[in-house]
Amino acid sequence: MNTRRLLPVALVAVGVLAGCGTPPARDSLVQARADYSRAQANPQVTSLAPAELKQASDALDRANGASSKGEKGELVDHLAYVAKQQVAVAEEAARQKAAELAIANATAERDRIRLEARTREAELAQRTAESSRRQSEESRRSAEASQRSAEAALREAEASQRSAEAAQRQAAAERQAALDAQKNAEAARQQAQEAESRARQLEAQLKDLEAKKTDRGMVVTLGDVLFDTNQAQLKPGGLRNVQKLADFCKQYPQRKVMIEGFTDSTGSKSRNQELSEKRADSVRTALLGMGIGAERMTVRGYGDSYPVAGNDTASGRQLNRRVEVIVSDDSGNIPSR
Secondary structure: OOHHHHHHHHHHHHHHHHHHHOOOOOHHHHHHHHHHHHHHOOHHHHHHOHHHHHHHHHHHHHHHHHHHOOOOHHHHHHHHHHHHHHHHHHHHHHHHHHHHHHHHHHHHHHHHHHHHHHHHHHHHHHHHHHHHHHOHHHHHHHHHHHHHHHHHHHHHHHHHHHHHHHHHHHHHHHHHHHHHHHHHHHHHHHHHHHHHHHHHHHHHHHHHOOOEEEOOEEEEEEEHHHEOOOOOOEOHHHHHHHHHHHHHHHHOOOOOEEEEEEOOOOOOHHHHHHHHHHHHHHHHHHHHHOOOOHHHEEEEEOOOOOOOOOOOOHHHHHHHOEEEEEEOOOOOOOOOO
């Protein structure tokens, strides 16, 4: 058995044995592995479409490798999607070849039946002729029987013709299905390429925003230097960063943002809460002015909660005075704190 075909199954086993030591596989990768296992267990696929199944195995290897290396979820999803499409191509190729074999067998069987029918007719005619020579009345009856047989043969021939025409129509339909499958595969490849291009663009734009990946999604941090002390009005430098964020939101209209304000522990709880809310709302107001719809934004103020550094030093307090903008996934979902 080909060792490379066993590799995706081996990777699944390794993932199970690793237990809590590694993160669980993404749903897309689990589904791709299941699809490949189903195709590999199908004798029709392994015997009629080995090359296509090998391509699916290679695609799944790449997806498993990306997952084991801790690559980004979007990349793992993309590679898993490609593997699923390769499995579908292998299964469709096997079905097409099986259909072609069935048509060939049906044609041979039809010819055999026709030959047997003609042989039977010839034998019957010979017996009828011999019987006719022995007795004229029996010859007449035999002639009538021959006429009936001829009519039956004609009906059988007509039925055979109709069957042949039906087989031709079926063959044409299967050829068309194969062409449709090829077109679908090409469309899938194009979609995969477009998805990869969008992923690269998204990564470049988030990098320009200095976004960081967290459990809640990509987070853009607007630091204390973008606001005056104890003020909620954005400085010009802060507006430039917000403009980058607005451009990103315009390019990806399916994504939403959660704007969260924070302060250090200096001052009263009520004052810190108020200031954190005003700073977060200042970012929201700026995004509104740049054309981002209010329905895509949610604002929260947390005061001096959730510090990212100690409040016992000036540098630590400066890091805690911030506004964080969490970018949703493509479905607009943002996990809560």
